[in-house]
Amino acid sequence: MIHRLFPRPFLSLTVFLLWTVITNAAPPGLLLLGALLAIVVPRLTRPFWPDPPRLVRPGQALRFLGVFALDIVTANWRVARQVIGPLHRLSPAFVEVPLDLRDPFVATLLASVVSLTPGTLSIDVDRQRWTLLIHALDAPDPQALVREIKTRYESPLKEIFAC
Template structure:
């Protein structure tokens, strides 16, 4: 079974997405959707760096809620700065030391940071495991470091690295 369906949830999601996009459950759409649902995960399996083990569903919900609130808060702040700021911006790069090592966790952290207006993930600095982060209007670098370490990185370690420890 796992040979033909390496990621059954992804296959199910692809099949449902196909059926919703076509707004039909005719046999032809079911067959084509099933072919896509089997073929796509098989074709992308070699691209995945390591198998992912996700745990702690309540932590995932808490992280998602915090990320959405932070994105909305940042949208409002950046809008306010652009419309009424009058050119008083303090745009800078900061370094944030990361303890997170799991590639999936780092990818999720990058997605959250890049989805938050006013911040851009630049790179993991070579020779260290520090994140270079660009902040649109920086007033307190310690607040950014603390927020990313406690509100984002800590739950991601709990989700992706808990079983490895």
């Protein structure tokens, strides 16, 4: 019964928590609407995720979210300094990151993480060659950027989802 009501309990919990954070209020009506969304959204999106990867290391996922949040703050500061400073010092580049993971959902999640980090933008996940094409605002050493993405983001995601 519970599994039918909450086919993806973690997604339901995430939707509910995000709703409460976004609304920044706790009146019963808003909480009830958040609970309703937490039930409806996973059911409506189920056809789009026929075989979602299983989260096997939730503790590491929390640590990953902390690193990611810190990277967003740090990258915002770095990008602001770069954009305000002399633009001729920037070394924009398209960089291909070879992927070790083979799960389409996790590859898309990695692309989203890269895009949400200021200064980088995911352009394509090539599922034939398993590469992630990104554009970096400043990449004087493209291989260093590849190593950073693989160690800070790809490796933890592989462990979190065991793929």
